[in-house]
Amino acid sequence: MSKKEHANIGTRSVWSGEKEYLVHGATQVPVVHSVSFGYDDIDEWYEVAVGNKQGHIYGRNTNPTVQAFEDKVKDLEGAIAATSFSTGMAAISNALSTILVPGDRIVSIKDTYGGTNKIFSEFLPKLNIDVALCETGNHEEIEEEVKKGCKILYIETPTNPTVKITDIKRMVKVAKNNRALIYVDNTFATPILQNPLELGADLVIHSATKFLGGHADALGGVVCSNDKELVEKIYHYREINGASLDPMAAYLLLRGMKTLHLRIKQQCVNALTIARYLQDHDKIEDVFYPGLETHTNHHIAKDQMKDFGGMLSFALKGGLQSVREFLPKLKYANKAANLGAVETTVGPARTTSHVENTPEERATLGIPEGLVRYSAGIENVEDLLEDLEQALSYITHTD
Numbered sequence: 568m569s570k571k572e573h574a575n576i577g578t579r580s581v582w583s584g585e586k587e588y589l590v591h592g593a594t595q596v597p598v599v600h601s602v603s604f605g606y607d608d609i610d611e612w613y614e615v616a617v618g619n620k621q622g623h624i625y626g627r628n629t630n631p632t633v634q635a636f637e638d639k640v641k642d643l644e645g646a647i648a649a650t651s652f653s654t655g656m657a658a659i660s661n662a663l664s665t666i667l668v669p670g671d672r673i674v675s676i677k678d679t680y681g682g683t684n685k686i687f688s689e690f691l692p693k694l695n696i697d698v699a700l701c702e703t704g705n706h707e708e709i710e711e712e713v714k715k716g717c718k719i720l721y722i723e724t725p726t727n728p729t730v731k732i733t734d735i736k737r738m739v740k741v742a743k744n745n746r747a748l749i750y751v752d753n754t755f756a757t758p759i760l761q762n763p764l765e766l767g768a769d770l771v772i773h774s775a776t777k778f779l780g781g782h783a784d785a786l787g788g789v790v791c792s793n794d795k796e797l798v799e800k801i802y803h804y805r806e807i808n809g810a811s812l813d814p815m816a817a818y819l820l821l822r823g824m825k826t827l828h829l830r831i832k833q834q835c836v837n838a839l840t841i842a843r844y845l846q847d848h849d850k851i852e853d854v855f856y857p858g859l860e861t862h863t864n865h866h867i868a869k870d871q872m873k874d875f876g877g878m879l880s881f882a883l884k885g886g887l888q889s890v891r892e893f894l895p896k897l898k899y900a901n902k903a904a905n906l907g908a909v910e911t912t913v914g915p916a917r918t919t920s921h922v923e924n925t926p927e928e929r930a931t932l933g934i935p936e937g938l939v940r941y942s943a944g945i946e947n948v949e950d951l952l953e954d955l956e957q958a959l960s961y962i963t964h965t966d
């Protein structure tokens with residue numbers, strides 16, 4: 568076997584980013600619940616405060632537990648720098664607000680996460696920032712819009728909830744050629760399955776609340792990049808605006824990440840098995856999963872992802888009424904506005920990812936009212952299939 572510089576990603580999920588934060592011989596990173604960090608030596612204090620010396624000053628800026636979490640994500644994404652936030656939305660809005668000024672232009676896709684879509688449709692226009700939202704998966708349209716000039720090209724792939732795929736390498740190319748930054752929301756794929764920085768992206772964003780944490784018990788967000796200056800700018804914006812990650816949440820996310828590679832492996836198997844099963848079911852109108860050969864951009868997903876992820880969605884025949892009949896009957900699924908957890912989690916798009924949108928907006932976004940988002944957990948897939956079968960049998964009308 569050849570000697571490699573880095574261990575494999577499963578080993579790194581367990582070990583990376585922790586060692587330098589251990590104290591008293593403990594094998595686990597401590598949760599440092601301290602708002603401030605004290606210094607008797609005012610010269611040392613000054614050196615830390617101005618960033619000439621490693622250390623911590625005040626919890627809104629940095630904290631050791633939070634830094635351990637950032638270090639682990641940084642390592643898994645193969646990045647040079649990372650900074651964290653109280654939530655995924657805080658990561659997204661801080662990363663945008665740091666860079667954009669009135670008069671700027673941003674290009675993105677219609678199918679971003681509902682909250683992100685609200686930033687684009689409601690908040691940025693108020694600041695006189697022009698937003699062009701393209702048809703997701705229409706690469707030509709995105710290229711045309713970027714060529715007109717923009718500061719940031721913002722993509723998310725796979726998307727929430729219809730798991731559409733955008734070609735990252737192709738988008739990197741058009742962004743670079745037009746001197747735009749390219750941001751990629753990598754929440755659905757996780758660093759286990761997709762590394763946008765390797766493909767040339769400038770910034771990777773995660774809602775750590777989802778797969779990274781994986782246990783639906785902590786909110787958090789993180790951005791990472793190979794451009795240290797960019798991350799420092801975003802960090803500076805965040806330290807002043809105050810959307811800092813809490814140390815307890817950082818600890819929970821850090822612990823969750825140790826099993827990330829195992830969870831993702833099982834979730835990919837479960838999602839593909841379920842997608843195949845639903846594809847042939849007579850109560851199902853449509854199934855969306857990048858791992859299906861019938862998926863529009865299956866070949867792109869195959870090229871840029873190591874596997875197809877734990878997220879799928881499907882439209883029930885009979886629309887919303889069928890969702891009402893089917894959803895409560897599922898035994899092994901939380902009906903909740905979350906995803907990426909060890910438990911299977913389901914919800915209609917109209918109450919989860921796109922609750923902020925009107926029915927008309929959802930229709931424009933191509934989200935049927937009968938759409939169910941399914942985040943496959945790590946359960947035994949046989950049980951999930953049986954559960955789906957019995958729950959689907961409660962659907963009375965399929966027209």
Ligand SMILES: *Cc1c(COP(=O)(O)O)cnc(C)c1O
Nearest residue numbers: 654655656680727754774776787
């Ligand atoms: C959930 C989610 C977000 C927002 O993250 P929060 O932690 O809920 O703020 C952003 N992007 C995607 C793809 C998400 O699924």
